[in-house]
Structure formats: C-alpha cells, structure tokens
Amino acid sequence: MxxxxxxxxxxxxxxxxxxxxxxxxxxxxxxxxxxxxxxxxxxxxxxxxxxxxPSWYWMPDVFEHYFKQFGKKVSDYYELTRLDPSYRVYFNEGHFDIPANYEDLKKLFESIEKGSGEKLDAFLKEAEFKYDVGINKLVHKPGLSVTEFLSWDLAKGVFKLDVFTSIKKHISKHFKDPRLQQLMEFPVLFLGALPQDTPALYSLMNYADIKLGTWYPQKGxxxxxxxxxxxxxxxxxxxxxxxxxxxxxxxxxxxxxxxxxxxxxxxxxxxxxxxxxxxxxxxxxxxxxxxxxxxx
Ligand SMILES: Cc1cc2nc3c(=O)[nH]c(=O)nc-3n(C[C@H](O)[C@H](O)[C@H](O)COP(=O)(O)OP(=O)(O)OC[C@H]3O[C@@H](n4cnc5c(N)ncnc54)[C@H](O)[C@@H]3O)c2cc1C
CATH class of the missing domain: 3.50.50.60 (FAD/NAD(P)-binding domain)
Known part of the structure; x- marks a missing residue:
C-alpha cells in the first residue's frame, strides 16, 4: 500500500x-x-x-456534499440548527436583527428604503446564478484537467459572472441607503478583501447568507x-x-x-x-x- x-x-x-x-x-x-x-x-x-x-457556518450544501462523497450525511456526525435571527448588525446608531425568513427580511428592507424589497429579489436572482456556476460548476470540479471546464454552459455562465465590476458598485446600483449598502457589503469580509477591490461575482456570498442561511452545529x-x-x-x-x-x-x-x-x-x-x-x-x-x- x-x-x-x-x-x-x-x-x-x-x-x-x-x-x-x-x-x-x-x-x-x-x-x-x-x-x-x-x-x-x-x-x-x-x-x-x-x-x-470560526463562528459562522454558511453554505451547508458544501458540507453535505463533502460527507456525501463518503456515503455519509452531515446528520450522521453533528446536528445543525438554522439560526433565527441569522445575526445582528450594529451601526453607529442602532442595530438590526436579520430575520431568517426571506419575506420578513424584504419587509425590513422596505422599511429602510422604499422599493428595496423588489431590488433585493433581482439582486438575489443574479446572485443565485453566480452561486450555481461558481460553487456547483467550478469549485466542485476535481480540477485534474482543463477539459473539465470546456462546456458551453459553463463558458456562457462564466461570461455572466460579473468579474469586471466591483461588488461595491454592484450593490450601490441596487440600494441607496448606506445601512443597506453596508449590510450587503459585509459578507465580502470573509474573503479578506475590501468591497471596492472585490468582483461583483461575490454577490454569491449574499445568496449564501440570505437564502442558504446561518447555521449552528450543536455543541459548537x-x-x-x-x-x-x-x-x-x-x-x-x-x-x-x-x-x-x-x-x-x-x-x-x-x-x-x-x-x-x-x-x-x-x-x-x-x-x-x-x-x-x-x-x-x-x-x-x-x-x-x-x-x-x-x-x-
Ligand atoms: C478567529 C478566526 C475566525 C474565523 N471565522 C470563520 C468563520 O466564522 N467561518 C468560516 O468559515 N471560517 C472562519 N475562519 C477561517 C477558518 O477557520 C479557516 O479557513 C480554516 O480553519 C483553515 O483550515 P486549514 O486546514 O486550511 O488550516 P489550519 O486550520 O491552519 O490547519 C493547519 C494545521 O496544520 C498544523 N501545522 C502547521 N504547521 C505544522 C507543522 N510544521 N507540523 C505539523 N502540523 C503543522 C496546524 O497546527 C493546524 O492544525 C476563521 C479563522 C479564525 C482564525
């Protein structure tokens, strides 16, 4: 051996x-x-x-995918609970609790900026596409040969990934209230970069945050x-x-x-x-x- x-x-x-x-x-x-x-x-x-x-458990699908490759499930090893509220955000003045329920989150957005709920729908629809291409079609490839990446679907997808605009600009096109902008920019901190230096591709992190949720493994x-x-x-x-x-x-x-x-x-x-x-x-x-x- x-x-x-x-x-x-x-x-x-x-x-x-x-x-x-x-x-x-x-x-x-x-x-x-x-x-x-x-x-x-x-x-x-x-x-x-x-x-x-770590204290943030995001992208539970990635962990599920990991254990699945050994014929196992996450629940064979630890118990996950979705947090609600997902987390609390503090501003210079006041704070918001971010609800896990999407409709409640939209209401919160609307209460801060009129029309932002619908903008959030559009923003996340695009972000979901980026998540699908970025995580499911790129990250999970074994990366043994370039031929793995030669698919028409993927080529079209990569083109729409928004790698030439910054996430800061992308967010400011959708939301005007500085608190909403900060809220949407924060997930990029996990990449160790500033929003102005990070491609808009990473709105996939907003999708992970808002749609896939923040989780807690019992016992820590x-x-x-x-x-x-x-x-x-x-x-x-x-x-x-x-x-x-x-x-x-x-x-x-x-x-x-x-x-x-x-x-x-x-x-x-x-x-x-x-x-x-x-x-x-x-x-x-x-x-x-x-x-x-x-x-x-
Ligand atoms: C404070 C903090 C908060 C974080 N928060 C989050 C979060 O909320 N969510 C999230 O997803 N990620 C978070 N991260 C990031 C995450 O913890 C790391 O990305 C991840 O743990 C890195 O794993 P790794 O195996 O790459 O490296 P490491 O965990 O650094 O593993 C390397 C291992 O190699 C060992 N080692 C090093 N040199 C030698 C040697 N010469 N001989 C033998 N052994 C050696 C080390 O002891 C260590 O066990 C956080 C990180 C920190 C520090």
Missing amino acids: KKVIVIGSGFAGLSAASFMAKAGWDVTVLEKHDIPGGRARKLSEQGFTFDMG MYAVVEGMYKLAEELGVKFRFNSNVTSISINNKKATKVIVNGGTDYDADVVIGGADYHHVESQLLPEDYRTYTEQY
Missing part, C-alpha cells in the same frame, strides 16, 4: 486525508498540536470550552472538526499528535521523508502540505525545491 503523509489536521488536512484513504492509500496525519482542528480547534479550561476560530463549531476527524478514523487514517514537522526530505526530486520534532522520521510516497503554504514552502522544503523566492 502506498504511503501518504499529510501535514496538519485542520479542515484541509482532514479532508485530504479522508479522500486519500478512500482512494486506497495508507494515510498518516502529523499534527503539531495535541488535538485536531487547526484554526478551528477548541480551548478547554476550568470546565469551560471555547471555539477558537468544534463539532464539525470532530465529525470530520471521526470520518477520517473510520476510513483508517492514523493520527500522530504533538508531531511538529520540522523538514521534508527530498530524494531524486521527490519528497520521500518527513522529519518530526527534529528527530523521528516518516517515510512517504507522497507528502501533502495541509499547513499554511508559506510555512511549508519556506520552512519545511529545502531551499532548492522552493517555488518562490523570499522576495516574492
């Missing part, structure tokens, strides 16, 4: 490990912390437990990590915690060994870096095998 070492047990590492196990590989995950989860791990102290990272976000971890174990993935990878050894241009805690080594036919790209590239790989210069 061919061996793969996965570095890190965040969502990326857990997911890569499970897919490799499903494909018949002998998988070992090396994680420097004593629990899985990475940025989404938990802190337990004096009888209290805190989620250390860490329930998602526990679910993905359990699935990986069921698939036979081995986990080694407190295992800080300090370097990757290259032999004949192939990664063949991973060194842990500066001593123990693990042989590998393939190494998958599930830690931050910059860390793997600039601290774990020997200099000759890095793709980018330090200056880059």
Whole structure:
C-alpha cells in the first residue's frame, strides 16, 4: 500500500486525508498540536470550552456534499440548527436583527428604503446564478484537467459572472441607503478583501447568507472538526499528535521523508502540505525545491 503523509489536521488536512484513504492509500496525519482542528480547534479550561476560530457556518450544501462523497450525511456526525435571527448588525446608531425568513427580511428592507424589497429579489436572482456556476460548476470540479471546464454552459455562465465590476458598485446600483449598502457589503469580509477591490461575482456570498442561511452545529463549531476527524478514523487514517514537522526530505526530486520534532522520521510516497503554504514552502522544503523566492 502506498504511503501518504499529510501535514496538519485542520479542515484541509482532514479532508485530504479522508479522500486519500478512500482512494486506497495508507494515510498518516502529523499534527503539531495535541488535538485536531487547526484554526478551528477548541480551548478547554476550568470546565469551560471555547471555539477558537470560526463562528459562522454558511453554505451547508458544501458540507453535505463533502460527507456525501463518503456515503455519509452531515446528520450522521453533528446536528445543525438554522439560526433565527441569522445575526445582528450594529451601526453607529442602532442595530438590526436579520430575520431568517426571506419575506420578513424584504419587509425590513422596505422599511429602510422604499422599493428595496423588489431590488433585493433581482439582486438575489443574479446572485443565485453566480452561486450555481461558481460553487456547483467550478469549485466542485476535481480540477485534474482543463477539459473539465470546456462546456458551453459553463463558458456562457462564466461570461455572466460579473468579474469586471466591483461588488461595491454592484450593490450601490441596487440600494441607496448606506445601512443597506453596508449590510450587503459585509459578507465580502470573509474573503479578506475590501468591497471596492472585490468582483461583483461575490454577490454569491449574499445568496449564501440570505437564502442558504446561518447555521449552528450543536455543541459548537468544534463539532464539525470532530465529525470530520471521526470520518477520517473510520476510513483508517492514523493520527500522530504533538508531531511538529520540522523538514521534508527530498530524494531524486521527490519528497520521500518527513522529519518530526527534529528527530523521528516518516517515510512517504507522497507528502501533502495541509499547513499554511508559506510555512511549508519556506520552512519545511529545502531551499532548492522552493517555488518562490523570499522576495516574492
Ligand atoms: C478567529 C478566526 C475566525 C474565523 N471565522 C470563520 C468563520 O466564522 N467561518 C468560516 O468559515 N471560517 C472562519 N475562519 C477561517 C477558518 O477557520 C479557516 O479557513 C480554516 O480553519 C483553515 O483550515 P486549514 O486546514 O486550511 O488550516 P489550519 O486550520 O491552519 O490547519 C493547519 C494545521 O496544520 C498544523 N501545522 C502547521 N504547521 C505544522 C507543522 N510544521 N507540523 C505539523 N502540523 C503543522 C496546524 O497546527 C493546524 O492544525 C476563521 C479563522 C479564525 C482564525
């Protein structure tokens, strides 16, 4: 059986490990912390437990799609509840609760700006199209060959994705009240970019927010990590915690060994870096095998 070492047990590492196990590989995950989860791990102290990272669960279809590929459902691992109100938004003065029910949300929009309810319909119709093309037709492709992307439907779709206008402009064309504009611009913060620098394609995030909803996994976000971890174990993935990878050894241009805690080594036919790209590239790989210069 061919061996793969996965570095890190965040969502990326857990997911890569499970897919490799499903494909018949002998998988070992090396994680420097004593629990899985990475940025989404938990802190337990004096009888209290805190989620250390995420608090927003959006796009439940993406998680369902993940578990489905292993013949499972989200509900086999954790229980989701749709939040209502979805969240509360504070302005300099006052706040709004965002209702989960779409008709109630439209009423809220109308009470702030006359005519904005209908504009919201039009805005979200377009956003739904972008979500469908962006997530269902692009993100879920395996990405093994460019031919996957050669479909007429997709080509037409990509053309209508609005990648040349900013989301800020796109929103201001629909809504004039500054509070509504801010409300619609906020989901872009999840991309780590400013609305003026983000293509209007990302109104797909508004669709995810308003139509697909904000959810809460019972027992907290860490329930998602526990679910993905359990699935990986069921698939036979081995986990080694407190295992800080300090370097990757290259032999004949192939990664063949991973060194842990500066001593123990693990042989590998393939190494998958599930830690931050910059860390793997600039601290774990020997200099000759890095793709980018330090200056880059
Ligand atoms: C405060 C905060 C709030 C967030 N809020 C949200 C939210 O509301 N909704 C949302 O969807 N996302 C949110 N995110 C983003 C989300 O948490 C991350 O995108 C996601 O957890 C990243 O997963 P990852 O597997 O790519 O990386 P990581 O979780 O960073 O996983 C990398 C793993 O590799 C391990 N590792 C690193 N180097 C080594 C090494 N040398 N040897 C061994 N192991 C190593 C790390 O310990 C870690 O476990 C938030 C993030 C933070 C920090």
